[in-house]
Amino acid sequence: MAETVALSDGHTMPTLGLGVAMNEECAETCKVALQNGYRMIDGARYYENEVQVGVGVGKSGVKREDIFITSKVFHDDFTYDGTTAALKDSIANLGYCKYSLLEVGRHVLPPTGLSWTARRAGMIRSVGVSNYSENHIEEIREAGLEMPVVNQVELHPFCQQKPIVEYCRKNNIIVQAYSPLLRGALDNPVIQELSTKYSKDPAQILIRWSLQRGFVPLPKSSQPERIISNGQAFGWSIELADMAKLDALDRGKEGAVTWNPVDVD
Numbered sequence: 001m002a003e004t005v006a007l008s009d010g011h012t013m014p015t016l017g018l019g020v021a022m023n024e025e026c027a028e029t030c031k032v033a034l035q036n037g038y039r040m041i042d043g044a045r046y047y048e049n050e051v052q053v054g055v056g057v058g059k060s061g062v063k064r065e066d067i068f069i070t071s072k073v074f075h076d077d078f079t080y081d082g083t084t085a086a087l088k089d090s091i092a093n094l095g096y097c098k099y100s101l102l103e104v105g106r107h108v109l110p111p112t113g114l115s116w117t118a119r120r121a122g123m124i125r126s127v128g129v130s131n132y133s134e135n136h137i138e139e140i141r142e143a144g145l146e147m148p149v150v151n152q153v154e155l156h157p158f159c160q161q162k163p164i165v166e167y168c169r170k171n172n173i174i175v176q177a178y179s180p181l182l183r184g185a186l187d188n189p190v191i192q193e194l195s196t197k198y199s200k201d202p203a204q205i206l207i208r209w210s211l212q213r214g215f216v217p218l219p220k221s222s223q224p225e226r227i228i229s230n231g232q233a234f235g236w237s238i239e240l241a242d243m244a245k246l247d248a249l250d251r252g253k254e255g256a257v258t259w260n261p262v263d264v265d
């Protein structure tokens with residue numbers, strides 16, 4: 001699981017991360033993940049578990065500098081003072097000196113100048129966005145700000161976000177895939193068929209699809225055995241014809257399983 005992807009700001013990011021949303025007691029989860037090869041944790045201040053992430057990192061025995069940790073600023077904090085206070089609070093919660101990536105959630109645009117100010121102050125290393133459409137990112141460009149290095153959106157075979165993915169590719173923005181496991185609804189016949197064919201569980205099929213499509217999946221699990229198996233998505237591949245079967249599941253916006261606010265103005 002040592003694979004990484006290059007970001008446009010010169011840093012690198014692991015190609016798979018552990019999601020910790022809706023997992024308040026995630027210290028053990030983070031520890032297990034890190035001890036089993038994960039090097040990225042996708043957190044957020046509003047998940048209300050940043051202290052737990054810091055504890056898990058500490059207990060894992062993995063050096064902090066080898067771990068990529070994301071936090072997110074929510075729209076409630078979109079003022080200069082609000083963003084600064086939120087970041088300081090996040091860093092204090094985590095117990096380490098800085099975050100690897102800060103993602104700016106959508107609603108007030110263009111907010112990201114605040115984040116780049118924070119980067120200059122050494123509080124974060126890279127700046128990304130979450131749930132941004134092409135138009136939202138273009139507002140960043142039009143404001144004369146640096147482009148984000150990552151856009152995190154809901155992304156799985158049922159909701160492939162083709163317009164934003166194509167836009168991100170053209171602009172050298174890496175796409176992180178949230179809810180890559182359909183929030184656990186894995187009973188689709190195509191996924192089940194491929195699970196049997198490859199002797200992999202359905203979650204591994206979805207994670208492998210995401211990796212082969214060049215996304216950075218962020219599967220969440222609070223169960224150690226699942227965290228380990230979800231990480232076993234490397235060293236094997238899905239054949240092109242089977243990738244096409246998964247591609248054919250796309251239902252556009254109708255296929256979303258979360259709030260997917262990418263297209264909201």
Ligand SMILES: NC(=O)c1ccc[n+]([C@@H]2O[C@H](COP(=O)([O-])OP(=O)(O)OC[C@H]3O[C@@H](n4cnc5c(N)ncnc54)[C@H](OP(=O)(O)O)[C@@H]3O)[C@@H](O)[C@H]2O)c1
Nearest residue numbers: 019020021042178179180181182183184203219220221222
């Ligand atoms: N930026 C945003 O707006 C946003 C929105 C949503 C999510 N995210 C990020 O993306 C991460 C993942 O998304 P998500 O939590 O919505 O959904 P997800 O990763 O698609 O699915 C998580 C669900 O799948 C289950 N699961 C995990 N591994 C499994 C396996 N091997 N077999 C069967 N079921 C399995 C989990 O249950 P157990 O825990 O019981 O294993 C949980 O119920 C979040 O944690 C968060 O970091 C970001």
